[in-house]
Amino acid sequence: AQSVAQPEDQVNVAEGNPLTVKCTYSVSGNPYLFWYVQYPNRGLQFLLKYITGDNLVKGSYGFEAEFNKSQTSFHLKKPSALVSDSALYFCAVRDINYGQNFVFGPGTRLSVLP
Amino acid sequence: DGGITQSPKYLFRKEGQNVTLSCEQNLNHDAMYWYRQDPGQGLRLIYYSQIVNDFQKGDIAEGYSVSREKKESFPLTVTSAQKNPTAFYLCASSIDGGSWQPQHFGDGTRLSIL
Numbered sequence: 001a002q003s004v005a006q007p008e009d010q011v012n013v014a015e016g017n018p019l020t021v022k023c024t025y026s027v028s029g030n031p032y033l034f035w036y037v038q039y040p041n042r043g044l045q046f047l048l049k050y051i052t053g054d055n056l057v058k059g060s061y062g063f064e065a066e067f068n069k070s071q072t073s074f075h076l077k078k079p080s081a082l083v084s085d086s087a088l089y090f091c092a093v094r095d096i097n098y099g100q101n102f103v104f105g106p107g108t109r110l111s112v113l114p
Numbered sequence: 115d116g117g118i119t120q121s122p123k124y125l126f127r128k129e130g131q132n133v134t135l136s137c138e139q140n141l142n143h144d145a146m147y148w149y150r151q152d153p154g155q156g157l158r159l160i161y162y163s164q165i166v167n168d169f170q171k172g173d174i175a176e177g178y179s180v181s182r183e184k185k186e187s188f189p190l191t192v193t194s195a196q197k198n199p200t201a202f203y204l205c206a207s208s209i210d211g212g213s214w215q216p217q218h219f220g221d222g223t224r225l226s227i228l
Contacts, residue, residue, distance in 0.1 A: 032214045043204055043219030051214045090156060101172065102217065104156040
């Protein structure tokens, strides 16, 4: 079965500092990995995905993520955080051998302090 | 602009009442999904549909029903059998059932009990 863990409920970072939001996954086959962001009372917005190829994936709004197969991780990063980055972040996985369902992590709330 | 429209934004249900949440997309996507979001639990899949007139149960389908009579529309009915319906409901779509395509989300319907 697929599963996704986001070990931190909350991440606080000062504006201008680098940020990391952690994600680890478990799948039986090769994973497709995604990051989404959710602002209050809104739906999820797609940030980036890893399918294959380069382990460092670049996405929207200056975010990037690094795929690490040996550690089964897909951490989201940004070199310089903005106050407007404060939101709820979800990691999701899809096992290409498993079928149609995406599995989402529980979410990590990012607060960027001015 | 193309997107997914969910209505209403807020909905209240009385005891013993069925309520229907609307989801319409003009992205020409084949696949559509319904998720339930509770605080700290991420997104849980209720139902999904890969094509018109076909749909499959997700992880928490009990107490819910759906239909897919048109490509653009995927309404969700929360029946009186769902004893704890208070949650944020999100509809999503993707181009097809292909594993690497990200999902696009609506802005959700918040359902509460009167």
